[in-house]
Amino acid sequence: MDIGSILKRAIQINKKKIKKSYKDKSKKIKIGIMGGTFDPIHYGHLATAEAVRVKYKLDKVIFIPSGNPPHKEDRYIIKKLFRYNMTLLATMSNEYFEVSSMEIDREGNSYTIDTLAMLKKIYPHSELYFITGADALSQIEDWKNVQENFDLATFVGATRPGVDFTHVKNKIKNLESKYRAKILNIHVPSLDISSTNLRERLKRKESIKYLLPENVEKYIYKYNIYR
Numbered sequence: 001m002d003i004g005s006i007l008k009r010a011i012q013i014n015k016k017k018i019k020k021s022y023k024d025k026s027k028k029i030k031i032g033i034m035g036g037t038f039d040p041i042h043y044g045h046l047a048t049a050e051a052v053r054v055k056y057k058l059d060k061v062i063f064i065p066s067g068n069p070p071h072k073e074d075r076y077i078i079k080k081l082f083r084y085n086m087t088l089l090a091t092m093s094n095e096y097f098e099v100s101s102m103e104i105d106r107e108g109n110s111y112t113i114d115t116l117a118m119l120k121k122i123y124p125h126s127e128l129y130f131i132t133g134a135d136a137l138s139q140i141e142d143w144k145n146v147q148e149n150f151d152l153a154t155f156v157g158a159t160r161p162g163v164d165f166t167h168v169k170n171k172i173k174n175l176e177s178k179y180r181a182k183i184l185n186i187h188v189p190s191l192d193i194s195s196t197n198l199r200e201r202l203k204r205k206e207s208i209k210y211l212l213p214e215n216v217e218k219y220i221y222k223y224n225i226y227r
């Protein structure tokens with residue numbers, strides 16, 4: 001099947017998942033949120049989300065590609081639609097993963113606080129678990145409305161190669177007492193993959209095989225996204 005048809009299929013599958021999960025709106029469910037630029041999405045993101053889903057028995061994980069990330073203004077971020085489509089392709093084979101366009105549809109900068117508030121509105125009885133890699137968790141105090149973020153969701157800090165986890169654990173303790181935050185942590189099988197490195201490899205025309213899902217790889221080549 002060509003990648004255009006696979007993408008159409010991925011869009012349909014995601015619609016079905018959303019429709020199905022809307023039925024759970026009034027139930028007390030546990031929802032994981034995996035936010036990121038996903039420029040491009042890779043196995044580090046997917047393995048982290050899956051590990052958290054299993055360990056904390058989440059009913060589903062919603063992947064939310066950021067619209068206009070305030071902290072990444074300095075770099076050219078490929079079209080939102082490319083990042084959204086790659087996220088759809090990457091998650092199509094996992095029945096517990098769905099993709100939301102709420103941040104890319106929103107005007108202005110993307111802030112996690114707006115996303116959490118919107119999810120709470122849609123799923124008023126749910127428990128929200130916001131998943132972050134260790135690097136992102138270390139910078140969480142730079143986010144807009146830090147206290148409100150912690151009031152609305154439990155955070156899960158995942159290990160990430162290159163980030164000292166003892167340091168992260170101390171940071172967690174500190175945040176817990178300062179904000180009365182609920183922060184869990186998880187050890188994820190180390191995948192030393194980053195979108196930055198993937199973009200560099202693509203620029204240098206090096207292989208990216210086995211670092212991200214094959215359909216994402218095909219999509220990148222088809223539209224020559226990172227030239």
Ligand code: ATP
Nearest residue numbers: 035036037038044132133136160191193194195196
């Ligand atoms: P970039 O290099 O462009 O910053 P990235 O690989 O860090 O890209 P992001 O979209 O910035 O990807 O990350 C989204 C979330 O996924 C962040 O919380 C980040 O910490 C986490 N994450 C990304 N890669 C990994 C990985 N290999 N292992 C664990 N967590 C990861």
Ligand code: MG
Nearest residue numbers: 135136194195
């Ligand atoms: Mg990053």
